[in-house]
Amino acid sequence: xxxxxxxxxxxxxxxxxxxxxxxxxxxxxxxxxxxxxxxxxxxxxxxxxxxxxxxxxxxxxxxxxxxxxxxxxxxxxxxxxxxxxxxxxxxxxxxxxxxxxxxxxxxxxxxxxxxxxxxxxxxxxxxxxxxxxxxxxxxxxxxxxxxxxxxxxxxxxxx
Amino acid sequence: xxxxxxxxxxxxxxxxxxxxxxxxxxxxxxxxxxxxxxxxxxxxxxxxxxxxxxxxxxxxxxxxxxxxxxxxxxxxxxxxxxxxxxxxxxxxxxxxxxxxxxxxxxxxxxxxxxxxxxxxxxxxxxxxxxxxxxxxxxxxxxxxxxxxxxxxxxxxxxx
Numbered sequence: 001x002x003x004x005x006x007x008x009x010x011x012x013x014x015x016x017x018x019x020x021x022x023x024x025x026x027x028x029x030x031x032x033x034x035x036x037x038x039x040x041x042x043x044x045x046x047x048x049x050x051x052x053x054x055x056x057x058x059x060x061x062x063x064x065x066x067x068x069x070x071x072x073x074x075x076x077x078x079x080x081x082x083x084x085x086x087x088x089x090x091x092x093x094x095x096x097x098x099x100x101x102x103x104x105x106x107x108x109x110x111x112x113x114x115x116x117x118x119x120x121x122x123x124x125x126x127x128x129x130x131x132x133x134x135x136x137x138x139x140x141x142x143x144x145x146x147x148x149x150x151x152x153x154x155x156x157x158x159x
Numbered sequence: 160x161x162x163x164x165x166x167x168x169x170x171x172x173x174x175x176x177x178x179x180x181x182x183x184x185x186x187x188x189x190x191x192x193x194x195x196x197x198x199x200x201x202x203x204x205x206x207x208x209x210x211x212x213x214x215x216x217x218x219x220x221x222x223x224x225x226x227x228x229x230x231x232x233x234x235x236x237x238x239x240x241x242x243x244x245x246x247x248x249x250x251x252x253x254x255x256x257x258x259x260x261x262x263x264x265x266x267x268x269x270x271x272x273x274x275x276x277x278x279x280x281x282x283x284x285x286x287x288x289x290x291x292x293x294x295x296x297x298x299x300x301x302x303x304x305x306x307x308x309x310x311x312x313x314x315x316x317x318x
Contacts, residue, residue: 049260111275113270113271
């Protein structure tokens with residue numbers, strides 16, 4: 001079996017999780033002109049990974065640029081799609097940026113906020129490793145799915 | 160009694176409702192330099208009232224200007240404060256404008272969306288009369304308060 005060759009805890013194992021697969025799919029979908037065709041999945045995710053060294057190079061205070069906002073939105077959009085697939089409920093994101101990288105991101109199913117995240121230091125958005133990215137994304141998905149199942153009346157309120 | 164002189168259904172009666180009083184209070188609070196000191200409460204609310212004649216003067220399609228967005232946000236902020244006062248729960252607004260006056264406004268208490276409003280034609284935001292403004296505001300407040308009381312677990316989720 002092919003799966004037997006993927007070592008648990010390896011990059012390959014994290015790349016194979018449904019959440020990370022969804023991110024890769026969305027990244028590739030945005031590549032209209034095939035300029036990323038020769039990039040590996042790991043290459044595509046590289047801008048999301050901020051190890052200690054890369055993080056030190058970024059100023060502590062700063063305004064988020066369009067690319068980091070794009071990555072942030074893609075991360076939460078991937079979470080939204082995974083929740084939709086798991087529950088069958090439509091999930092929509094809303095983001096509010098206030099000042100210097102502070103803000104709030106919510107994912108909404110009906111009248112329920114299934115993911116609620118205060119944003120800070122958005123200009124340094126990223127994860128220490130692919131493992132952390134995968135863990136964080138899957139954690140949001142799992143908690144949201146649990147919440148949708150716990151409060152179906154709120155999700156379907158007025159519907 | 161002073162109240163006896165206010166005729167039901169009159170402008171004075173609508174001005175006296177807690178929701179409209181809250182709007183007036185917030186409008187006056189934003190008048191830093193006292194330039195509105197000589198304006199009546201009705202004068203202050205006038206930009207929120209779009210009768211058929213005033214509405215006809217506004218193009219059907221258009222981008223909302225900062226002043227109309229300011230009025231829209233003030234209207235929903237007043238609703239949020241009234242819900243807070245009634246329930247004791249913090250209520251925060253989030254708005255997303257997409258294109259040409261389309262968007263969404265939500266008021267959030269904990270993990271519950273207590274007001275959910277699809278926005279359209281924001282550049283023509285306004286009410287046919289003071290009565291309509293009062294009715295609409297109070298309706299949102301009452302429905303939200305009912306929802307908070309129905310789903311306290313969702314409001315206090317994770318708290």
